[in-house]
Amino acid sequence: MASKSSSANDGSAIQVVVRLRPMNEREQRHGTVPVISAKTKEKVVTVVKGKGRKQLKSSYSFDNVFTAFSSQEEVFEETVKPVIADVMRGYESTVFAYGQTGTGKTHTMEGSLERPELYGVIPRSAQAIFECLKQPQYKEHVVKCSYLEIYNEELRDLLVEGKNSHRAKLDIMECKDGGTFCRGLTEMEVRSASDVLRLIQRGQHQRMIGETKMNKASSRSHSLFTIQVDGKISLIDGDGDFDFTGKLHMVDLAGSECAKSAGNDKSAPEAVARERERMNINRSLLTLGRVITILKEKSLHKNVNARIPYRDSKLTRVLQESLGGRCKTVVVATISPSITAIEESVSTLNYAQSACGIVNKPFSSSSIAFGEMPNFSDKKSSGECNIESWQEMEMRLQYMQTQVDEAQAALARKHIQQQELQEKVEKAEEKLLVKQKQLYDAEKENKALKGVVETETRKRKEAETDLYRRKLI
């Protein structure tokens, strides 16, 4: 294979990085104290709480840490560039930004489209993918993009222009392999990075934007930009072309906003609507948090039978394969250094910390092609074996690893199905018990009534006999 093949084990743990943004103008104007610092070399973020003798320091370690001085280029090169290499080998990967409102998620994911040095992850990824496709091992290819928005638990197509009602008709469907896809989502073919920039601009125009205390142009929805590459790659020095499909999902989550920072006047109609919005965003982020917590517990062999609540929000259903699934995933947690945002920053850091250690089970789509490779063991038995190339050995190993991973993933899915079935059986059993109890009570009542009828009948018979006797006398 042209590029080094990887076993599913390498890099399958979710990569978690933290980006600390600089103090913004408002914070600087108010002379806000910075209480969070980041050290790139040590990959550590430190939070200082309290004053003087009561000062407490907590440190958090991550896969990578970016300071207020880190450039867009640095963040991309160190965090997303390796992911692109995987995408170009047929992997599905996800990069998502998480953090409080106004901490730099959109800055990290999109950046400024007017200034190339401020390009964020999406435009830089588009450039890197088209650059990669120029390499001789990549043959014919088609690159497609889609842009999805999740707003108030509704899915909208950001590449379809028009009123909201036209865009809010998408459904999440289950794939045969257990993943999910969005039915009806537009996939636009693109031929260059500039085409991708135009699509981002088009989508940005349609996105739900509002104002929060922390951010004047706040994204009030989650957005997911996907670049899909369907192509052919020559694996062994021109000795065969194999199809691959690589996907890169780039997610800009809506910022969480605590009730305190949402403002006090909750009576005005706009404030009521805003509060409901805020609640919806926080609810989906809460579900995301629960998914991460359970996955983390499972990775620590705790709570192994717990159901992962992917289905409890649209966001987690869409991100199902990115968390505990087949994607290679990177989480960029963004935080403010300011004392005024300390609660939210600590919550983001704890969140990010729980995502560390979650293991996904990625596999490459190009490995399907490996299934058609010559059967080396047959060759060996017929005396033809001539495995000279390490590349062939690697491919063979990767193929075997892929088979194991696929079987493990299938087993995990079966396990979840079994759990769901078990829950259904338990519920049915509960219902049966209730019905049995009702039946028992009814039978008891019936028996008592029967007793009453028998007693009354006996009394009546005795009275009749008595009457008859008296008549005879």
Ligand SMILES: Nc1ncnc2c1ncn2[C@@H]1O[C@H](COP(=O)(O)OP(=O)(O)OP(=O)(O)O)[C@@H](O)[C@H]1O
């Ligand atoms: N690392 C950074 N360097 C310079 N400016 C930044 C950085 N991070 C954020 N900013 C600036 O801070 C402001 C808020 O950032 P941004 O809109 O990206 O926040 P957000 O987390 O996406 O907020 P929301 O969730 O409300 O959409 C923007 O003006 C952005 O340019």
